[in-house]
Amino acid sequence: MKKRRYQDVAVTHLREYSSIYLFVIVLFLMGVIFGAIIVNSLSFTQKEDLFYYLSQFFGQAASGKVADGKDLFLQSFLHNGKFIGLIWILGVSIIGLPVILILLFMKGMVVGFTVGFLVNQMQWDGFLLSFVSILPQNFIIIPVFIITAAMAVTFSLKMIRNQFMKKINQPIMPQFFRYIFAFVAALVFLALAAGVEAYLSPALLKAVINSIN
Numbered sequence: 001m002k003k004r005r006y007q008d009v010a011v012t013h014l015r016e017y018s019s020i021y022l023f024v025i026v027l028f029l030m031g032v033i034f035g036a037i038i039v040n041s042l043s044f045t046q047k048e049d050l051f052y053y054l055s056q057f058f059g060q061a062a063s064g065k066v067a068d069g070k071d072l073f074l075q076s077f078l079h080n081g082k083f084i085g086l087i088w089i090l091g092v093s094i095i096g097l098p099v100i101l102i103l104l105f106m107k108g109m110v111v112g113f114t115v116g117f118l119v120n121q122m123q124w125d126g127f128l129l130s131f132v133s134i135l136p137q138n139f140i141i142i143p144v145f146i147i148t149a150a151m152a153v154t155f156s157l158k159m160i161r162n163q164f165m166k167k168i169n170q171p172i173m174p175q176f177f178r179y180i181f182a183f184v185a186a187l188v189f190l191a192l193a194a195g196v197e198a199y200l201s202p203a204l205l206k207a208v209i210n211s212i213n
Contacts, residue, residue, distance in 0.1 A: 017154050024150045027101060028142070031108020036116030038109070050117065072198035080141060080190045083107070084148050088183045091152025094159055104149045111138065132204035140193035148186050155179050 014021065042050075087103060090096025114134055118126035158175060 017150065020153055020157075021146075021150045024101075024104060024146055024153065028104055028108040028146055031105040032112035034105075035109035035112025035114075038113055039116040039120050047117075047121065069198045069202075072202070073194045076137070076194035076197045077191055080144075080193065081187060084144070084183070084186050084190065087145075087148055087152050088179075091155045091179070092159075094156060094163060097153060097156045097160075100149055100152050100156070104145065107145055111142070128208050129205065132208050133201050136201050136204070137193040137197040140189055140196065144186050144189045144193070148182065151179065151182050 083103070087100055090100050090103075111134070115127075115130045118130045120126070122129065155175065
């Protein structure tokens with residue numbers, strides 16, 4: 001019964017704020033496209049330098065000289081947790097709305113640039129490398145970022161309405177508790193993504209590099 005109630009709340013929330021979720025998704029995709037376009041604007045020397053450092057990393061990954069799983073897990077979880085935490089805090093502050101959108105766009109740009117650079121330099125092999133080293137954890141991380149950003153935007157808009165439109169004053173505390181619960185749920189999924197990045201992606205990456213070589 002309680003599970004059904006949570007599902008109804010989630011469906012109602014998505015219907016009510018579908019336009020915001022659509023906007024956030026489009027913004028992220030624009031960041032991905034922009035990041036991929038930036039790759040083509042790099043000079044030959046810049047591409048060579050980046051590819052050199054990338055080759056060094058792949059060489060270390062192939063020989064198993066990367067950080068151990070525990071360290072990779074902590075690095076991934078803390079990095080993404082701080083990012084989500086910043087978005088959450090910005091959602092609570094009225095002036096944080098534009099910064100949330102900028103951060104999401106930048107996240108998309110980083111993903112687009114990374115995948116675009118690998119494909120640009122290594123063609124099919126680059127696609128395979130990005131598929132096993134970047135995409136597995138991002139299948140979890142990207143939806144978490146998008147949902148958290150959309151919820152932060154909706155919560156920020158509600159606070160703006162309560163602050164400046166007294167006639168639409170709504171109790172904020174129930175929404176705030178749901179907002180806290182969403183942040184905790186996001187951290188759980190980020191821990192799962194960190195586990196994938198720390199223990200699954202390195203093994204897949206090593207197998208693909210060895211098969212390429």
